[in-house]
Amino acid sequence: DTAVSQTPKYLVTQMGNDKSIKCEQNLGHDTMYWYKQDSKKFLKIMFSYNNKELIINETVPNRFSPKSPDKAHLNLHINSLELGDSAVYFCASSQEVQTPSTGELFFGEGSRLTVL
Amino acid sequence: GESVGLHLPTLSVQEGDNSIINCAYSNSASDYFIWYKQESGKGPQFIIDIRSNMDKRQGQRVTVLLNKTVKHLSLQIAATQPGDSAVYFCAENRESGNTPLVFGKGTRLSVIA
Numbered sequence: 713d714t715a716v717s718q719t720p721k722y723l724v725t726q727m728g729n730d731k732s733i734k735c736e737q738n739l740g741h742d743t744m745y746w747y748k749q750d751s752k753k754f755l756k757i758m759f760s761y762n763n764k765e766l767i768i769n770e771t772v773p774n775r776f777s778p779k780s781p782d783k784a785h786l787n788l789h790i791n792s793l794e795l796g797d798s799a800v801y802f803c804a805s806s807q808e809v810q811t812p813s814t815g816e817l818f819f820g821e822g823s824r825l826t827v828l
Numbered sequence: 829g830e831s832v833g834l835h836l837p838t839l840s841v842q843e844g845d846n847s848i849i850n851c852a853y854s855n856s857a858s859d860y861f862i863w864y865k866q867e868s869g870k871g872p873q874f875i876i877d878i879r880s881n882m883d884k885r886q887g888q889r890v891t892v893l894l895n896k897t898v899k900h901l902s903l904q905i906a907a908t909q910p911g912d913s914a915v916y917f918c919a920e921n922r923e924s925g926n927t928p929l930v931f932g933k934g935t936r937l938s939v940i941a
Contacts, residue, residue, distance in 0.1 A: 716871070745928075753836050753915055755872070755931040768928050802871050817862075817929060819871030 715739050718803045718820040725793060726828055732789045733823045735803030741818070743767070744786035746778060747802040749822070755802070761786050790825075798827045836915065838936045847905040849935045851918030856899065858920035862929070863892060863903045866915045875903070875916075905937075913939045 716737045725731055737744060745768075746758040760768035764780045775791045790797060803820040841847045853861070859880035864872035878885045878892045878901075885892050891904040901918050918932040 753866075753934045755917065755934075757928040757930075760928060770928065804871070816874060817864075817872075819873070821869070821871050 716803055716805055716818050716820040718801075718823050720823060721821065722824050722826075724826045724828065727793055727795060729793050730789070730791045731793060731825070732787055733801055733803075733825070734785070734787045735820060736785050737803075737805040737818070738784065739805055739807075739818060740784075741805040741807050742783055743806045744780065744783070745804040745806075745817070746786065746788050747804060747819075749800040749802060751799070759786075759788075793825075793827045795827050798825055800824045836934055836936050838938060840938045840940060841908050843908060843910060843939055843941050845908055847903075847908045847912070847937055849903045849905075849916050849937065851901040851903075851932045851935075853899050853901060853918065853920045853932070855920060855922075855930070856896075857922055858930075860921045861892070861894060861901050862919045862921070863890075863901075864917045864919060864931075865912075866917065866934070868914070872917060908937075908939050910939045910941055913937055 718735045723731055743762045745760045747755050748758055749755045757770050758772045759778045761780045763783045777789045778786060780786045800822040802822050804817050806817045862877040863875040865875050866872040876887045876890050876892050878894050883894050889906045893902045905912055915934045915936050917934045919929045921929045
């Protein structure tokens with residue numbers, strides 16, 4: 713009965729590789745997000761999609777490409793991984809289109825990416 | 829209290845005491861604020877929110893206070909329990925317009941049994 717699920721939970725890879733993280737939500741929400749959390753726990757939004765359309769792209773390098781095949785899925789593909797990409801990536805969803813005015817931003821459990 | 833530099837600010841409280849976690853926000857146009865709790869190995873979870881037309885809102889064991897004059901937000905937890913140990917984030921947003929939720933840097937709450 714998981715609301716927002718992401719896979720994999722842990723990912724260890726070499727610099728230069730390409731990897732993907734998948735996210736699915738079964739809440740029927742229209743909007744999905746990717747957030748990056750660094751080693752200092754700082755959470756920063758990367759992307760937001762509403763009903764498969766890109767709404768927010770917060771100056772993330774082109775190596776990061778989100779893909780939303782339908783409104784329940786938002787995957788994150790990263791090309792040519794760099795050391796600085798090591799972080800925990802969180803997927804989230806909300807009912808509201810742009811700003812979650814009800815506060816109900818539901819997060820997945822995170823995917824810890826380690827680039828060696 | 830607060831600390832600067834590389835470490836996450838940490839607040840240690842005795843079980844049963846009240847906790848107060850503070851947050852300063854930067855955008856005077858922000859009109860909606862949320863507190864999230866992140867337990868170890870999990871994603872952030874919504875605790876309580878407040879809109880800018882209010883200065884106080886209470887939930888179950890939690891109270892959020894908003895001081896727009898000094899752009900300060902606080903989360904008070906009554907009778908702190910070991911299960912309250914987590915990292916707490918404040919987040920701000922403008923209810924109108926296409927702006928993302930902006931999270932503060934987080935405070936780690938450690939409850940001493």
